[in-house]
Amino acid sequence: MLSCKEVSYLISEEQDRDLGIVERMQLELHLAMCKGCTNLRKQMSFLRGAIRRGPPSDDDTPADR
Amino acid sequence: MTSPASLAHTVTPETLAAMRTDMLRFATLQLRDSHLAEDMVQDTMITALAKADQFAGRSSVKTWVFTILRNNVIDAIKLRARTVNAGDYVAEGESMDSAFDALFKANEHWTPAARPTDWGDPEDALREQQFWTVFDACLNRLPENTARVFMMREFLELDSHEICHTLSISMTNCHVILHRARNGLRRCLEANWFTEGAPAC
Incomplete structure (x- = not known):
């Protein structure tokens, strides 16, 4: 059984590489x-998700959504 | 008068001006130098106008302009990263690592106080300007070199192979740095946004 600390690394790394089975x-x-x-x-x-979406911007008019 | 829809598909000084705030945020967070960021945004706008006839309309103007800005940011980062060596990341990481270690008991499970909390429906926060002020402040609190790796991964969306190649760091080191940055950022948000009545940072 992995520790929470070890799991925290896997949770981060799954965003950067494919985890093994x-x-x-x-x-x-x-x-x-x-x-x-x-x-x-x-x-x-x-x-x-937050970083990729970014703050709501002035030019995000409904027309170009 | 031009409708917003058609305006969004033409490269004009007005469409570029409307993106300026977003461009500045993107460049400033990554370069940590507001003057350099201003210059880069200005250059990007000039380049975009000069190449306006090359804009094929396959993507939105914003996507196209951000591609130009992104390439400029990557060039600047590569230039700056040459002066950083592996030891700089280690030095920065020491205090972050000891803060992280303190979240765990001897058996490496969360201490009750440090156990990550349920942020409820955090998507709501994304619509609040105040959230983004806290978010950007938390990003800026990350140590410079650690933040750069994180930004390359999350803002520039480079994969970790490309990042470790560009910065001449090992893949393992790259993953450790990203883990540090993510934890630093989430702890900062947890303390300053997702907790009622939290003390300021």
Whole structure:
């Protein structure tokens, strides 16, 4: 069973590389039992989405959506 | 009068001016130098106008202009990264790593106080200007070289192979730096935005 610390690295790295099958299984197993790491993963994916979306801008008129 | 829809598909000083704020944010966050960012945005606008006839209309003007800006930012980053060596990342990482280690008990599970919280529906925050002020402040609090790696990955959307090649760092090191940056950023947001009545940073 991976520790939360180890899992935090996998959660970050899954955004940068394809995890191996074993890593993926270990990650999912841990997440199924750990609320903190589940929250962490949601936070990390929110961060990525937020950066890519950026602040609402002046020129985002409904016309060009 | 030109409708907003057709305006959005033509490269004019007006369409460029409307993107200026977004361009400045993009460049300033990555270069950490507002004068350089101003110059770069200005150059990008001039280049875009000069090449306006090359804009094929396959993407939006904004996408096209940001491609030019992005390339300018990448060139500037490459130039600056030449003066950074592996030790600089380590030095920056030390205090971030000890702060991170403090989140865990001896068995490497979260301490109760540090366990990541449920941010509810954080998408709502993205529509709030105040959130972005906090967000940008949190990005700016990341140490410079660590932030640069993170920005290359998330803003410039380069893959980690390209980043480690450009910066001459190992893939493992690149992943460690990205992990540091993400944790620094999320801890800062958790303390300053996602917690009621949190102390200022």
